[in-house]
């Protein structure tokens with residue numbers, strides 16, 4: 412039920428092309444497998460579940476056309492994208508007639524690949540489910556924007572879960588859309604006309620949680636001058652959304668578990684048992700398994716909540732969605748701020764697409780809001796973006812790559828260029844790890860699989876300053 416990564420197979424006899432394509436697709440959130448000729452490709456198809464094939468036409472042993480035919484014989488719905496050389500339109504057309512989904516003509520760029528892959532996987536998904544549910548408006552469904560594999564899977568999970576009264580547990584980093592999904596589950600259920608009640612467990616003082624959730628009777632404690640229903644009662648017939656469930660005190664967890672198991676409870680200071688019919692949706696950005704191990708979360712409650720787990724991917728795991736999210740927020744803030752920014756310059760979009768977005772969609776939304784506000788050109792430019800977003804253009808993104816390929820100076824030569832490129836790449840990876848861990852050197856070192864001391868030395872060498880937020 413977890414939205415899994417889609418598996419893409421790349422078949423090409425040119426190692427370089429395999430490498431570049433697979434790096435891009437991995438970055439876009441796919442699982443990538445590669446094969447160096449048609450024969451090896453067919454073997455991978457037999458051994459793995461593959462959602463999409465990208466294959467070269469001309470290859471030793473079994474060529475692209477033969478691979479296409481054989482693959483479609485085994486799975487007629489498998490999308491196969493052919494790579495063709497410039498000027499070989501005839502073969503491309505023949506491939507389409509045979510059943511290829513589409514073709515890419517060399518040399519192709521990232522966006523072409525992204526578009527075709529996104530389209531192919533989406534088409535396949537809809538072919539497998541119900542074609543009539545396809546949404547033409549950039550795949551927005553339930554107010555959730557995205558066409559990446561992870562989000563398309565999410566749409567179908569929401570559809571299935573909304574129709575049933577089961578409990579769902581939504582997990583994901585901060586800003587990934589947990590609340591949006593919780594509301595979507597409610598709005599597409601049969602009790603959409605009933606209340607949706609949200610409780611932010613992190614925002615309520617520990618000693619008030621019980622009365623907040625279950626209500627209280629008059630005189631239950633000092634100040635309880637009249638009785639009051641709790642959020643469970645208010646949500647009766649509808650959905651109760653317990654946000655930040657990981658913050659709920661252990662003592663309360665027992666009471667919550669009972670209320671969930673028996674659908675009944677008593678108000679604080681009350682003796683009457685109250686029955687409710689509530690669909691529960693919980694969300695957290697904490698790792699509950701870890702909290703269980705630390706004794707901060709009850710395992711029985713976890714299993715009671717985790718009937719349907721919904722994991723929301725981080726934005727960097729679904730970078731293909733960035734352009735349409737940017738378009739969506741651009742429209743939103745143009746209207747709200749009465750601006751007319753008509754689009755985004757390609758290099759600014761490149762920057763937006765490669766930044767790792769530790770604060771996910773919320774951070775992207777804030778960045779676009781600010782950029783729209785300050786932008787005084789027709790299109791959003793790199794300089795309209797905040798420094799921290801601009802600071803992480805990867806080494807192999809267009810500007811650097813062009814640097815290296817166009818300006819090979821006679822005195823530099825290969826060795827010198829590779830050295831410079833390596834140190835840029837090193838600096839980039841180290842900075843990214845630091846951004847991802849909020850500047851925590853210990854955590855960044857773990858991520859980079861080097862020692863803390865080693866990382867400190869590396870940072871010094873690269874001229875990166877140590878952040879003061881590192882506490883351990």
Ligand SMILES: Nc1ncnc2c1ncn2[C@@H]1O[C@H](COP(=O)(O)OP(=O)(O)OP(=O)(O)O)[C@@H](O)[C@H]1O
Pocket residue numbers: 554555556557583584585586587588589590591592696772773776
């Ligand atoms: N797929 C999406 N399409 C459009 N907007 C989105 C999407 N996901 C999230 N958003 C927007 O991003 C913002 C953050 O989403 P939300 O509040 O649901 O995140 P969250 O996971 O609950 O974050 P936190 O853990 O910090 O509470 C909201 O403004 C929401 O509307």
Ligand SMILES: [Mg+2]
Pocket residue numbers: 589590654
């Ligand atoms: Mg939230």
